[in-house]
Amino acid sequence: MKLTWSAGNRIELLENGEEYYPRVFEAISRARREVVIETFILFDDPVGRQLHAVLLDVARRGVQVDLTVDGYGSPDLSEEFIGALTDAGVRLHVYDPRPRLLGLRYNLVRRMHRKIVVIDGELAFIGGINFSEDHLLSSGPESKQDYAVQIQGPVVQQLHGFVHEVLAPVRSALLGWVRHGFRRQAKVQPPPLPTAGTAHAALVTRDNERHPNDIERCYRMAIRTAKREIVIANAYFFPGYRLLRELRRAARRGVAVHLILQGEPDMAIARIGARMLYHSLVKDGVHVHEYCRRPLHGKVAVVDGQWATVGSSNLDPLSLSLNLEANVLIRDQGFAAELRQRLQRLMDNECREMSREALPKRTMWRYVTSALAFHLLRHFPSWAGVLPRDGKFIRSFIGRRHVDVHPEAARQAER
Template identity: 60%
Template structure:
């Protein structure tokens, strides 16, 4: 985790219409290096546009590393990947796993970050994947989401982070049993691993670009297990006027709920924007189980009903804000690898606040006690079980399968006709469009 760093500039990018053209233009203008991480990359019109931008940059000699999640991006074809690797792009798959009767088995502890770093001078952090369902013309299922473009010294820390992640993932793969077997069975694979040195090109640290102070916050399963949640709790605890949280998958732990209720009871205007038109029905069902508990304390709840909400953003008072990949649910808070930027800047806070206010006024339904249809007896029983579940699930998460995250090269660039390993094949076959 970076320290608080001043001298940064943040630009809010809403939905794919703002985000994709800006990212692709910056990749096309890259001079030395592009590092990209994403949970989902589909071979649709958005994936193809990214593919074209990367190929164009690679042919100019730009060093490019892409990391996709083995669970979230299982449908990339041999042709899609081989075109990149033949151009010199290094494509890494995070924890590809085997299938059992056609089902993906690597559900837990996914790489859910969405980060791009260009030449160590410009970065993008947010919640958008590379898929056409982030564009309005996708239809009623198009997602509502946010990201930020970043310039300034904080980019140096983000740049260092993505390179540490690349190096650590490669080390873990080489130290694993599968890695040792690959070394013994294929000298080509061993040569590839050695040739893919991951040192960044030499370049100057990012220069000051604005007035914003920021911190880059990540969540992992070792040293930073609750950093993002902790920053949320701190912001809610010190808020004096207003808190707005827009989060797609909302089922937070007991401590975060407790801080929201306490803030509302001391007079803070606490508002939640949650899914009203969910991409997965159980998401709304889980969140609605908390509505009585929150409404009783004075928390205001808005459901965004125009299309599925996929954002993970928040503002507090007139200065604090956060944008990133972390939902407020058990997967993001206790299992997945996530990344947010936390920003202290009045100008950015005003921009994001205005966008969220517009969302509440024009696309949301406010939920009141009369909208909740259930008996008081059932509510008491349910509240008892919810209390103990939310209180304990961060500890229970530790019982789920743990592993050292590893990166696997998606395809050997020296031989585009070579057969890839079973694990790699599982990582590039058959998509599940319901993946969050």
């Protein structure tokens, strides 16, 4: 794993849809050349229609727009919704589009789970927030608690290069460039972006080819080197043994380890899985806080007031072993202090700490069922390994037509 750290970035924390959507929509509306978006979920709801409207506006005035959604996360976009976009010139790409089977979605694993927006190669957003109304507090008690960041500065070049690298095989196939004897022109490296702030930052991604465990390794490295404090807020917490071991070792050597996990989850299995781990964590001195106001959807962490991460990756088997994910790593005292302060507010006002006394007693029945469930969940990624990897079809919509593209086949042909 090789990280490329860039200095001179300005990174602003955005909490929930109330802070995120106005920034993103305003930035898109001011785009001059291009907008590239990757999102797990895009719904045809008030938020999705706001994005739809701003993309139509910029595409009609000549801005190139590439929008990639996941076939499982965004299954119900209507012909009218898609047609209006493509008629305006938006290139819509759907990762692993599959029809429902008996009314059910069955493409459950290896999802395109990233949430990235890059505008003109100069401004970027990344985090855990999808384009759906349930990220707004006004949507009711099931609204999600989540975080993203707005980024300016040299690290945006990493995100810009990454999203274009992902799209390159798709565009090649769509334009008929994939043929024997084709040679791509050497890439022209754009000039570095000017500094915009004081933060050091790096993009870290996870895929099923070259970077299968980069995000988890970054977490483990930060935990292993922590000296004072670790605060992790994560929606779906069921990491591997090595990450759990690093957390317990950190607590035993005197580091204050705080985990903010779901107390009111949108999926009950998320809490069941996490609670299997509470006894061993709390026994070693880890402070477990269950967030109880509404579903927690965040994927953030702060270590020693210096290092932070914000992104799409949960600490569970799907995110760490199967899905396509992206996080930004940040070294900046000011940013870390702000994120730490917001997480402290959650712990003080909207969480309950799971003390040893509050945990249910470990009866033989609980022990056996927990052990079985633990190994079922932990070995699930290896069982899912028999399924196709990243070489899934992407359905790209250009105008009123669509083309199915196999990214791996395109990459091989380009070579």
